Structure formats: C-alpha cells, structure tokens
Amino acid sequence: MSEGGAEGGRPWAGIGHNQGPSMDAGRQFRIHAWTRAQASHREARIPVAIHRMRIARAKELGLSYADYCRIRATSGRDVAGFLISSNALGVHSNAAPVAPRISEKLLSLRHVLRIGLAQPPLDPRLLLERVAGLDLAFPAPPLLGSFPEIRAALARAQGRLPAAGLVAITALGLEQEWLAAGGLGGALPAEALFA
Secondary structure, three states: OOOOEOHHHOEOOOOOOOOOOOOOOOHHHHHHHHHHHHHHHHOOOOOHHHHHHHHHHHHHHOOOHHHHHHHHHHHOOOOOEEEEEHHHHOOOOOOOOOOHHHHHHHHHOOOOEEEEEEOOOOOHHHHHHHOOOOOEEEEOOOOOOOHHHHHHHHHHHHOOOOHHHEEEEEOOHHHHHHHHHHOOOEEEEHHHHHO
C-alpha cells in the first residue's frame, strides 16, 4: 500500500467525497448519450388529434398555444381557473371604470373559472359587480405578506379546485410570488391574457 493511498495506487478520497466514479473517464460518452437522449425527446411525436385538442383548448382559454402548453407541461393539469389580480384587470379604485376590452375578453373565455382578487382598498363584492365576466371575487393576498398569509388567501379563493389547475394573471412583480406560495399551476402577466 502506498502512503495515504488505496490498493492499486489510487489515493484515498478526502472528506466529502462520495467514492463515486471519476468525472474524467468516459466524459465524452456521457455527453454523447445526453445529446442523443435530448434529441430523441425533441423528436417525440404527439398525435395530431391531441395537438388539435390542445389548440382548441388554448383558444377557449384565450391563451397562446405556447403559453397553454408550458402551463400544461409544468403543472401536469389542464387549466381549471384563472386567479386574476385587480391590478391585471386595470381596476385600482372602487369607482374606476373597467375597460370594455377586459370585460369582453373575460366573457369570451370558455370552460374556465374566472376569479377576481381585489387588492386593497378594493371591495371584492364591488369588483364582482363591476367587472362583467368574473365568476367569483375574493380579497387578494397581501403584497408584502408572508408565504403562509399568501397561501391562506389563495386557499380561500381556490375553494375545491386543485391548486395546480389554477393560473395567476398578475400585473405586479410581487404578485408573482403567488405561484410558489399557493402551489399554482402557473403565472402569466396580464398582457398574455388581455393583449
């Protein structure tokens, strides 16, 4: 045995080494195998009928096909509802008028629940009355709240729907935290739905 080494002349591994295989030997083969695996994944074909169903569903939801597929792939579920911030709706006070294009867009959505989240000082009941196309309205999670506070507010709005089936439509960067705090299926900027 050599000094500080194992049998066969290899040195003993230091603290923190997991005794796994060396990263040097076979590196080119691993790169080749990884490249082939990624290429075969890209070439995987989705049947035409499923493509057509997904295109139709994206149109029902008023989303681009790319946005719909991204949400579907990351959440593993279809979109069951939109959690729409009052900021994304462009409503900033209880007396402010709602843009007609917002109400028209909400009314055009099919087979999805449209839930408004009223940021203070807005009253959720007034938001529901004033914005045509909303199905429900709840107080929005606090913008600077902790994750448990945000999660609790989103759970009230979620009802019995699966969190992974809900998509947050937001206008502020702080509202993006709803995705992680609530375990939502996705988050999109207001422009993705209302543009």
